[in-house]
Amino acid sequence: MDRLTSMSVFVAVIDKGSFVAAAEAMNISPTMVGKHITALESLLKTKLLVRTTRRQGLTEAGHIFYQHSRRIVGDMTNVESLIQSLNFAPVGMIRVSAPYAFGNHILVPLVTRFLKQYPEIKLELVLADRKVNMIEEGFDFTFRIGDIMDEGLVARALPDYELMLAATPDYLAEYGTPSTPEDLQYHHCLGFNQRESNKFWQLIGAEGEENIPVVPRLMVNSGEGSKQAALEGFGIVLQSKITLEQEIRNGRLVKVLPHYPVPSRPMHMLYLPQKVPALKIEAFSSFIMEKLWPRLTALSLL
Structure with missing residues (x-):
């Protein structure tokens, strides 16, 4: 016999006070109740119940077994309820990885709105400018900038990750405003040493992409720092x-060489394939994709 079922029957016998009442609660016959109790006593090699024609009582072993069985059966009932609830409402923990700038400026405001809409969901957002291993590190979603290799993941395309040149009005007033990419050689250019190359800045001109040589006096490994x-x-x-x-919109920085755009990079939201995704996964995917597109599209007009 199934041990957990027998434990459930035993707990019912004690809680209901008799084999007959337990049988009604478990929807089985009193004879079957007796078989479950006998099976447990045979397994444990000790008596659990002392029965007479008028009453039944627990042995010392039966009392100990009842206390632990009641906790185990209760825990299992709670687990079953929790698992079943996953099929009816979005609940549980979601772990998300994203690059720093995208996470701080774009994703955090959207995530807070998402959590307000789904109060039974908790979310952990890990910001890191690196490629995470979703399975080994336990992430449900990751946002990635750049080309996607075939990793067996579901990839939802987002608007491209766009870059631009900018400087303060005071700097341009002192050193002049570049009118062509070649003018950059006469300017102070701030390097970002997480890029593949800081010796050249790539811009798109009338004849296609151009590699413009630059010599940064200052290199910073943080976008916020640069x-x-x-x-x-x-x-x-x-x-x-x-x-x-924000600095472009409030005028603290102004665009430089706006007619020579910087090549954009693809961006995707990735998650593990599932035959029947949990409701929390579907809820997050739908919400984020719906909100991200207009947010990033408006950004592309900057």
Whole structure:
């Protein structure tokens, strides 16, 4: 006999006070109740119940077994209820990985709105400018900038990750405003040493992509750091529109060479394939995709 079922029957016998009442509660016959109790006593090699014609009582072993069985059966009931609830309402924990700038400026505001809409969901957002291993690190979603290799993941395309050149009005007033990419050689250019190359900045001109040689006087391994250097009037920065958006909108930075755009990079939301995704996964995917598209599309007009 199934041990957990027998434990459930035993707990019912004690809680209901008799084999007959337990049989009614478990929807089985009193004879079957007796077989479950006998099976447990045979397994444990001890008596659990002392029965007479008028009453039944627990042995010392039966009392100990009842206390533990009641907890185990209760825990199992709670687990079953929790698992079943996953099929009816979005609940549980979601772990998400995203790059720093995208996570801080774009994703965090959307995530807070998502959690307000789904109060039974908890979310952990890990910001890191690296490629995470979703399975080994236990992530449900990751946002990735750049080309996607075939990793057996579901990839939902997002608007491209766009970059731009910018500087403060005071810097441009002092050093002049570049009118062609070649003019950058006469300017202070702020390097970002997480890029593949800081010796060249790639721009798109009338004849296609151009590699413009630059010699950065200052290199910073943080997009926020290079932006702050630009805000100090130290030079021209090449950074994502996500990082520079607020400063461009409030006029602290202005676009440089706007007619020579920087090549964009693809961006995707990735998650593990599932035959029947949990409701929390479907809820997050639908919500984020719905909100991200207009947010990133508006950003592309910057």
